[in-house]
Amino acid sequence: MVLRDMVRGKRYAGLWAASAVLIPVMTVAGCGDQGDPRPPVATHDGTAKPTPTPTPPGTVDAPVPPVPTSTDGTVKNDGEPKPHEVLVEVNVNGGLAGVSNQLIVHHDGSYTTRSGTKPPRTGRMTAAEVAELRAALEDPAFGKVPARPSGKPVADGFTYVISYDHRVVVAADGERPAALQRVFAALPDGGPPTSP
Known part of the structure; x- marks a missing residue:
């Protein structure tokens, strides 16, 4: 026992x-x-x-391509933009009438203008006009335009918000560097939409 x-x-x-x-x-x-x-x-x-997952026969693990970046570390798009992607957007506020307007230009030159509560207006720029607008936007001088106005605001003046290539520039009447004026001159319908 x-x-x-x-x-x-x-x-x-x-x-x-x-x-x-x-x-x-x-x-x-x-x-x-x-x-x-x-x-x-x-x-x-x-x-x-864990037991490794077997790869089915005949399949190859495709390598993940690296994300292209520029020298400053931001992601860049090496592909051509699609025609209906936005090239530039301009919003205008203020003035005597207190407008709140918007202009959107697409890469193919089509654009839409919205003014207050009015129905939107559409149009199309010529290839030469689009090329001029792109040249103005891609000008290194435009890249140096300050992101915010630094001077005293003009009474009853307009404020412009320009969005291009992940960059936003806010400008006001009284402070328009030449590079910004070149962009405004290349916009359809004679510039930013300021009419009520």
Whole structure:
């Protein structure tokens, strides 16, 4: 009887030792988790890692192309813009009548002008006009136009918000650098929409 109790004690001790090893491994492997049904792979240090997912025959993992960036770290678009993507947007506010107008020009030269509550007007610039507008927007001098006006505002003057290529420039009457004036001159309908 003593021998049988000793054998039973060793058996239980063995079970306790085995459970002490298995429980952490099963916990690491996500036992009871309804996720990956494949058994974990034991590593040389006793931890468990998920079984690698096999690649189906005939498939090749395509490398992910790097995102093109410019020298300042911003993402750049090497592809040609789509015709209906916005080239430039100009919003005009203020003036004696208190206007709130908008002009959107697309890469294909189509544009829409909205003035207050009036129905929007549409039109299309010629290829030469679009080229002139692009040249004005891409001019390095326009890139140096301050993002905000620094002078004293003109009473009853207009405020212009120009959005181009992820850049926003806010300008006001009384402060129009030559590069900004060149962009305004290249806009359709004679410039920013200021009519009520």
